[in-house]
Amino acid sequence: MDKELIETLHKSKVNRLTTVQALPLAFYPGTINPLLEHSNKVILPQSVLDLLLKKYGDEIQYPIVFEIYIPYKVHTVSKNGKNENKTIDLCLNTCVGVEEFSSNQNYIYIPNHIVEAYSIEFNQNVHLYYISPPKGNFIKIQPHRTKFTEITNFKHKLEESINKYYPVLKKGDSIRVYDPDTQDSYYVSINECIPNDIITTTDTDITVDFDEPMDYQKIQEERKKEKQKQKEEMEKLWKIQKEIEDKERKQRIQKDKEVKEKKRQRRKWASNRKMAKKFGTFVAFSGKCNKLGN
DSSP states (O other), rough: OOHHHHHHHHHHHTTTTTTEEEEEEEGGOOOOOOOGGGGEEEEEEEEHHHHHHHHHHHGSSSSOOEEEEEEEEEEEETTTEEEEEEEEEEEEEEEEEEEEEEESSSSEEEEEHHHHHHOOOOTTTEEEEEOOOOOEEEEEEEOOOOGGSSTHHHHHHHHHHHHOOOOOEEEOOOEEEEEEEEEEEEEEEEEEEEEEEEOTTSSSOOEEHHHHHHHHHHHHHHHHHHHHHHHHHHHHHHHHHHHHHHHHHHHHHHHHHHHHHHHHHHHHHHHHHHHHHHHHHOHHHHHHHOOOOO
């Protein structure tokens, strides 16, 4: 087992405040702000606050934030590739703020996007302990979709979302930002936090930098293909239009030739009639012939 996994396992057992059972926020029996689903705020029982006050007292930093560890098991494999039928307890972890301490039982109600991201099962035990990270002054984020950067005032909406719904940020986590104008949600990864990998965002000025959206290259390639397709379609239409114009021009030329030829024939016939009248020359009748007696 590598050093990082050992430290993670050790940290999940040492200084643990308590263990609670997890449920999605939608299962909370009381009334809550629906926009909490687009946050990392949880609802905890009053007993957790009592325990926190008892253990830390005046040392508590506000806003109160916790780090939660979600235990899971992995099977160990021997060097020869055979399963040893042994399991190791490991933990995934993330950071959360608190909306309120109002749960009647030993439950933590967690926004669904966190439940899904960490594959938290219903009623699964999660380890909870109190942390007091420093105030942040810089974050670098990466939108999952280029579309996020195309919504109106996306920077303002991101800052507003962090200020209202994300009191703590952790490097490597993803947050979900809701846009009321499009009624769509956008995921954003936290790629860097300064001065620490875990920071608080309340009552502090944070500079936000952006990494290229995850789908940017794919979107650019698709747009390039679409542009090429449009170009080919325009060239095809232009070719068809040119063929039509060429055909119409040839028809006009042919018609002009026919008109000119008819005019020439008329002039020739008129000239012959004049000559016949002047010199008595016979001019063949070129009209319709009828038999005598008809």
